[in-house]
Amino acid sequence: MAAVIDLDGVSIGYGADAPPVLVDVTLSVERGSFVAIVGPSGVGKSTLLRVVAGLHKARGGNVIIHQDQRPAHRPVGLVFQDARLLPWRRVVKNVQLGLEGLPVSRADRLRRAEDALKLVRLDGYARRWPYELSGGQRQRVGIARAMAVDPDILLMDEPFGALDAITRNNLQDELRRIHRETGKTILFVTHDLEEAVHLADRIIVLGGSPARVVRDVQNNAGRDGAVFRDQVEKLRLEIADNYSI
Amino acid sequence: MKIQHSLALSALGVVAFLLGWEAVAQSGIVPARLIPSPSAVPAAFLAEFQRGIWQEMVLASLSHYLVGLSLGAFLGVSFGTAAALWPIWDAFQAWVVRMLRPIPAIAWIPFAIIWFGVSEGAASFLIALTVFWINYYASYSAVRGVDKDLIELGHAFGQGGLIPRLFKIILPGALPGILAGLRAGLGQGWMTVVAAELFGISGLGMRMMEASGLLATHIVVLYMVTIALLYGVSDFLFMQVQSRVLSWQR
Numbered sequence: 001m002a003a004v005i006d007l008d009g010v011s012i013g014y015g016a017d018a019p020p021v022l023v024d025v026t027l028s029v030e031r032g033s034f035v036a037i038v039g040p041s042g043v044g045k046s047t048l049l050r051v052v053a054g055l056h057k058a059r060g061g062n063v064i065i066h067q068d069q070r071p072a073h074r075p076v077g078l079v080f081q082d083a084r085l086l087p088w089r090r091v092v093k094n095v096q097l098g099l100e101g102l103p104v105s106r107a108d109r110l111r112r113a114e115d116a117l118k119l120v121r122l123d124g125y126a127r128r129w130p131y132e133l134s135g136g137q138r139q140r141v142g143i144a145r146a147m148a149v150d151p152d153i154l155l156m157d158e159p160f161g162a163l164d165a166i167t168r169n170n171l172q173d174e175l176r177r178i179h180r181e182t183g184k185t186i187l188f189v190t191h192d193l194e195e196a197v198h199l200a201d202r203i204i205v206l207g208g209s210p211a212r213v214v215r216d217v218q219n220n221a222g223r224d225g226a227v228f229r230d231q232v233e234k235l236r237l238e239i240a241d242n243y244s245i
Numbered sequence: 246m247k248i249q250h251s252l253a254l255s256a257l258g259v260v261a262f263l264l265g266w267e268a269v270a271q272s273g274i275v276p277a278r279l280i281p282s283p284s285a286v287p288a289a290f291l292a293e294f295q296r297g298i299w300q301e302m303v304l305a306s307l308s309h310y311l312v313g314l315s316l317g318a319f320l321g322v323s324f325g326t327a328a329a330l331w332p333i334w335d336a337f338q339a340w341v342v343r344m345l346r347p348i349p350a351i352a353w354i355p356f357a358i359i360w361f362g363v364s365e366g367a368a369s370f371l372i373a374l375t376v377f378w379i380n381y382y383a384s385y386s387a388v389r390g391v392d393k394d395l396i397e398l399g400h401a402f403g404q405g406g407l408i409p410r411l412f413k414i415i416l417p418g419a420l421p422g423i424l425a426g427l428r429a430g431l432g433q434g435w436m437t438v439v440a441a442e443l444f445g446i447s448g449l450g451m452r453m454m455e456a457s458g459l460l461a462t463h464i465v466v467l468y469m470v471t472i473a474l475l476y477g478v479s480d481f482l483f484m485q486v487q488s489r490v491l492s493w494q495r
């Protein structure tokens with residue numbers, strides 16, 4: 001399988017003089033895989049995602065995204081923890097945000113936005129204002145917006161962290177379905193081990209101070225049962241061993 | 246509160262105010278010249294209207310007002326936004342702003358006359374000055390207050406360049422604050438109209454000055470009421486536009 005992203009010796013810090021929070025991250029993400037990054041808060045998971053998205057400059061190392069040659073797409077689609085919709089745009093216009101500036105006709109933009117809304121099962125909500133939506137629906141719009149740019153990789157920054165348990169479970173199932181249906185590569189940051197074990201087929205554990213990759217496991221433990229619990233427990237110990245404040 | 250209720254209450258307030266005023270004027274506690282009764286105003290209006298003076302003065306003031314308001318608002322929003330966007334420009338102009346800001350528009354009257362003569366231009370200039378500062382500060386803080394997360398969102402979705410960032414994220418995000426500034430300028434602008442015309446530029450202010458020189462206080466009151474109505478109408482219209490433009494707000 002071909003890699004979509006290669007990280008090579010990436011280190012991350014905030015401010016020029018502060019010590020780095022994350023060092024020596026070398027990993028490659030295969031096309032179509034669902035990779036979760038877990039670790040205690042403050043370890044730099046979200047920042048790592050921002051580095052991949054080009055929003056934060058790595059202090060050292062290289063980030064390479066192997067872009068497809070398809071026209072009219074963006075390399076990454078980012079989903080935030082707070083859905084982060086533009087309150088002055090209707091849902092369908094929010095979904096089109098990333099398509100603006102790409103060589104896409106107005107009609108195609110609309111069609112792609114509608115397809116993306118259909119993918120997250122929000123067709124029929126196109127003309128709503130963000131304030132009219134529930135938290136879960138807003139997050140679906142956020143996912144649709146990221147999918148509309150047809151990204152090489154979907155980056156998700158604790159996207160379900162602020163939702164109630166029932167909505168979170170629903171959206172986790174939806175995300176599995178979306179992954180199955182579209183075959184998109186997904187890089188998913190979470191501090192919730194169960195979520196990671198449930199969703200991902202590969203789990204990368206960050207830990208230590210400064211943090212580095214302490215574990216990189218293939219995962220197919222599924223949703224529940226003994227295998228699932230074992231996997232979660234194993235990772236929990238792994239993180240506890242490498243945890244320092 | 247339902248809209249009919251609040252409209253009815255507003256009307257009731259105005260009627261009560263006029264009745265109280267009429268009562269004081271009629272009671273003879275104070276001489277009629279000091280407090281003209283509001284019932285004298287319609288007659289004054291008819292007289293002024295038939296001679297065509299009222300229309301002429303309203304049109305003259307309105308044109309000063311519109312020119313000054315649009316110029317001042319446009320420049321105020323532009324400079325305020327620019328200062329909020331670029332820290333280097335902000336630092337460069339900060340002390341110039343601090344020096345010029347405390348000077349009231351009226352203090353510029355001598356210069357307005359020297360530069361523009363006793364003319365339409367002078368009145369518009371003074372109004373523009375007043376409106377400029379209000380909009381400058383309102384836009385400055387509105388743009389500074391735009392959610393940084395939304396700007397990051399713009400970068401993540403390819404809208405990080407100056408033009409898309411400005412027109413898709415920053416200005417829409419700052420719009421409620423900018424509109425609040427425009428609305429404040431609307432009121433301050435009318436106040437300056439009168440002040441600017443007091444020194445002889447044709448308009449409501451000039452007519453008030455003439456009438457008070459002749460102790461025709463009922464005519465002064467007529468023009469006061471006129472200004473109040475003009476302000477009321479412009480503020481009402483602005484509110485209609487504003488609520489439509491901001492319909493995305495809860």
